[in-house]
Structure formats: structure tokens, C-alpha cells
Amino acid sequence: MSTTINPYLQGNFAPVHEELTVTELPVRGHLPEALNGRYLRNGPNPVSVPEPASYHWFTGDGMVHGIRLCAGRAEWYRNRWVRSAEVARALGEPVRPGPVHAGMDFAANTNVIGHAGRTFAIVEAGARPYELNEELDTIGPCDFGGTLDGGYTAHPKRDPLTGELYAVSYFFGWGDDVEVTIVDAQARVRSSRRVTMGGAVSVHDTAITQRHIVLLDLPVTFSMDAIAEGASFPYRWQEGYHARVGLLPRDGDSTDVVWHDVEPCYVFHPMNAYDEPGGDGIVLDVVRHSSMFRTQLLGPSEGAPTLERWHLDGHGSAVKEERIDDRGQEFPRVDERRVGLPHRYGYAVGVRESGDIVGTESVLLRHDLERGTSEVRSFGSGASLGEAVFVPRTADADETDGWLMTLVHSPESGTSALHILNADDVDGDAQAVVELPQRVPAGFHGNWVPDRA
Numbered sequence: 439m440s441t442t443i444n445p446y447l448q449g450n451f452a453p454v455h456e457e458l459t460v461t462e463l464p465v466r467g468h469l470p471e472a473l474n475g476r477y478l479r480n481g482p483n484p485v486s487v488p489e490p491a492s493y494h495w496f497t498g499d500g501m502v503h504g505i506r507l508c509a510g511r512a513e514w515y516r517n518r519w520v521r522s523a524e525v526a527r528a529l530g531e532p533v534r535p536g537p538v539h540a541g542m543d544f545a546a547n548t549n550v551i552g553h554a555g556r557t558f559a560i561v562e563a564g565a566r567p568y569e570l571n572e573e574l575d576t577i578g579p580c581d582f583g584g585t586l587d588g589g590y591t592a593h594p595k596r597d598p599l600t601g602e603l604y605a606v607s608y609f610f611g612w613g614d615d616v617e618v619t620i621v622d623a624q625a626r627v628r629s630s631r632r633v634t635m636g637g638a639v640s641v642h643d644t645a646i647t648q649r650h651i652v653l654l655d656l657p658v659t660f661s662m663d664a665i666a667e668g669a670s671f672p673y674r675w676q677e678g679y680h681a682r683v684g685l686l687p688r689d690g691d692s693t694d695v696v697w698h699d700v701e702p703c704y705v706f707h708p709m710n711a712y713d714e715p716g717g718d719g720i721v722l723d724v725v726r727h728s729s730m731f732r733t734q735l736l737g738p739s740e741g742a743p744t745l746e747r748w749h750l751d752g753h754g755s756a757v758k759e760e761r762i763d764d765r766g767q768e769f770p771r772v773d774e775r776r777v778g779l780p781h782r783y784g785y786a787v788g789v790r791e792s793g794d795i796v797g798t799e800s801v802l803l804r805h806d807l808e809r810g811t812s813e814v815r816s817f818g819s820g821a822s823l824g825e826a827v828f829v830p831r832t833a834d835a836d837e838t839d840g841w842l843m844t845l846v847h848s849p850e851s852g853t854s855a856l857h858i859l860n861a862d863d864v865d866g867d868a869q870a871v872v873e874l875p876q877r878v879p880a881g882f883h884g885n886w887v888p889d890r891a
């Protein structure tokens with residue numbers, strides 16, 4: 439047995455081993471009666487003990503944690519593994535049948551979304567979504583009613599004006615191509631295009647504007663060396679790669695992309711993008727890593743990622759980069775009603791000291807991008823928090839009027855809680871704190887999924 443210490447299996451990265459169903463959770467403060475729905479969060483939680491020397495954080499089996507809020511009560515907490523065939527077998531259960539893509543059966547571990555009244559656990563790199571039911575039990579792999587050719591992505595962007603999902607998906611079997619899809623509000627693919635990139639890139643996320651889909655063609659590519667070494671996530675930094683950002687017109691094809699060179703770097707997550715008022719270009723806010731999977735091969739840990747504003751002129755000039763914030767941060771989000779439209783506020787998880795995402799105390803950052811200011815909220819010594827999700831108080835409330843939801847882990851108590859803050863007073867008393875019956879390991883993305891009217 440190896441004695442290697444893998445940071446992604448330690449502390450709050452360590453997996454939990456039980457699936458719980460607990461009702462009527464204790465709440466401190468006052469839960470708004472208007473919050474009726476589920477807060478869902480996905481993340482890696484290997485079902486079997488992995489080999490520490492080779493375990494990559496991105497490849498742990500997905501586990502979705504959910505908290506249902508209803509009429510001022512915290513009705514339940516559930517956590518469930520996503521049942522890929524391997525997970526089902528490990529748990530001694532029958533395999534859920536369904537359309538797996540190209541043998542890429544994977545317990546989607548990166549994001550969980552509500553769409554068309556359904557719930558999907560999603561991931562990148564070739565695997566299809568897994569559909570879950572309201573109580574987070576796995577239904578099976580899903581190809582959107584036979585309309586999705588290949589795998590999907592962990593980061594579709596929902597156009598708030600149409601309710602459609604825009605996605606850029608990649609898969610090593612497609613060579614240098616990615617697939618750009620639009621899924622309609624009924625969860626069926628209505629448009630699918632292949633676009634050729636500069637290499638077999640790992641495209642974690644995208645951004646949209648009202649005119650464009652953003653293509654991040656950056657130097658993390660499929661690596662045969664990594665395959666030869668037995669890497670479970672075979673993507674590595676490629677020195678000398680021609681880094682660029684493409685603008686694909688929403689209705690365009692591969693020949694219509696306008697490429698803009700950018701300094702080599704990696705971006706997991708844009709915060710948002712929008713068309714520059716009165717011009718042909720766009721504004722693209724991103725969290726920029728100076729490199730990725732160049733020296734640290736088990737997870738995203740190569741120095742402090744910074745918040746940047748990129749200007750693309752739409753005509754192919756190099757990207758104009760403007761630093762917004764030097765502090766290390768990740769998991770940028772905006773009010774979902776501003777996706778593809780100008781936003782004033784953005785939220786991110788900041789990290790103290792080294793800027794390393796792993797093992798340090800984290801704080802919530804609320805950026806006012808119009809005034810160029812930010813507010814910081816700490817959750818106590820050593821506490822770590824998850825991505826913050828903005829929920830508007832009402833459908834037409836403004837960008838300040840709502841709540842921020844985030845999961846907070848306190849190493850002192852060893853527990854986790856769902857914190858609900860007032861978005862216009864992030865440093866003030868929490869609106870409510872829902873205490874959870876077990877630790878929620880550090881993970882990736884989550885969303886508030888309101889009940890359907």
C-alpha cells in the first residue's frame with residue numbers, strides 16, 4: 439500500500455461513506471418563505487478507496503448533495519452517488535440502463551442543474567449527463583431524448599432570455615474538434631455544430647453573449663504521454679501552444695469563428711461575458727490561471743488564479759487583458775439572469791495566503807465591477823466554502839436584491855452548513871444557516887433549482 443499523501447483525499451477533500459436522508463433540519467436565523475426548491479451541489483467522492491499516488495480530483499465518482507427548502511423550513515438533506523455502472527456495481531445494485539457515449543460511462547461529478555423540470559448531473563470530456571430524480575436517485579444516462587450525439591459539458595450556459603442551454607463539449611475521440619450544442623427549453627438539442635480548435639483541448643467552460651459563443655482554445659490538451667503513464671485525467675499543459683479565444687456567432691459555423699490571440703494561460707471559468715455596447719467586440723470576465731497541469735498533475739494547483747477583464751474587439755486583434763483583482767480566487771458566478779448580458783456584480787471564492795485552492799481558509803468575495811470595489815466575508819478560522827449562488831428575491835428584483843447560498847465547512851466542528859446571506863450585506867448577519875447532518879466534502883459546482891410553478 440502506498441504511503442503517498444494526496445491532498446485531494448485529505449481534510450475536507452476526503453470522501454464521505456454514507457448516503458443520508460434527514461428531514462426537518464435545524465435552522466439558525468430566518469429562512470425566507472419565498473425559497474421553495476433545492477440547493478444542489480456535485481463533487482467527487484470516490485466510492486472505492488483510490489490509489490493516493492495516482493488519484494486525480496477530477497475523476498472521483500460524483501456525489502450530489504441536496505437541501506430542500508420549503509415555506510420557511512429546511513425540509514430535507516440527501517446525498518447520493520451518481521450511479522454509473524461502476525458505482526452501481528460497487529454498491530451492489532443493478533446497473534441503470536441508458537445511452538452511454540463511446541464507452542465513456544462516468545458518474546458525472548462536476549455540476550448539477552435543473553432544466554425543463556428535470557435534474558441532470560453533468561461532466562465534461564465525453565460522458566453524457568446522468569439524470570436524477572427530485573430526491574437525487576439516479577434514473578440513468580441521458581442523451582436528451584436521442585438528440586445528443588456525443589458527450590456533454592459541466593458548464594452549459596443558460597440564455598436567460600430564451601431558457602436555452604449553450605454548450606461547448608470536447609472528447610479525445612473527436613481529434614481537434616469540439617461540439618457546440620444548443621439545448622432548448624424542453625431539453626432537446628436543437629442545434630449541433632463541430633468547430634475545429636488548434637488541438638485536442640480541454641474546454642472546461644464557455645461564455646455567451648447575445649451575439650456570440652466564446653471558444654477557449656488554451657494550452658491544456660490531450661496527452662498520449664499522460665495515457666502512457668496511466669493518468670486518469672490525461673490532459674496536460676502543452677508548452678508552445680497557440681493560445682487564443684474564438685468568437686463563434688450564435689448561428690455561425692466553424693468558418694465564421696473570429697480568433698483572438700491571448701497570452702498562454704488557462705481558464706476553467708469565465709465569470710460572464712456580454713457584447714460591448716455600440717461595438718463589435720465583447721467583454722469577457724475570467725478567472726485566469728498562469729498555467730495548469732504543467733507541474734501539478736493531480737488537481738488544479740499552480741499558484742493564485744486572478745480575476746481579469748478581457749476585451750475582444752471582434753475583428754481578431756489580440757485580447758486586451760485588464761487585471762481586476764490580484765487575490766487568488768475561483769468559482770466565479772453572476773446573477774443567472776445576467777448571463778450573456780452586462781453584469782454589475784460578480785461573486786467568487788477567495789483563498790487566503792498562498793492562493794492555493796487546496797487546504798487554506800477561504801472567503802467570499804463580492805465584486806462591484808462598476809465601482810471597482812469588493813467586499814469580503816470570512817467564515818471563521820480555517821473555514822472553507824463552496825461556490826456562491828445568487829438567488830433573486832423575486833423574478834424582477836435587481837442584482838442586489840436576493841440571497842447568496844454557499845456551503846461552509848468548519849474544521850473546528852467538523853460539520854458543514856448551508857449559509858444564506860443577504861446579497862447586499864454579505865458581511866452582515868446571515869439570513870439563515872441550515873445545519874447539515876454530515877460534512878459535505880469540497881467539491882465543484884452547484885445551483886439553486888426552484889420548484890416549478
Ligand SMILES: [Fe+2]
Pocket residue numbers: 548592593642643706707882883
Ligand atoms: Fe467548473
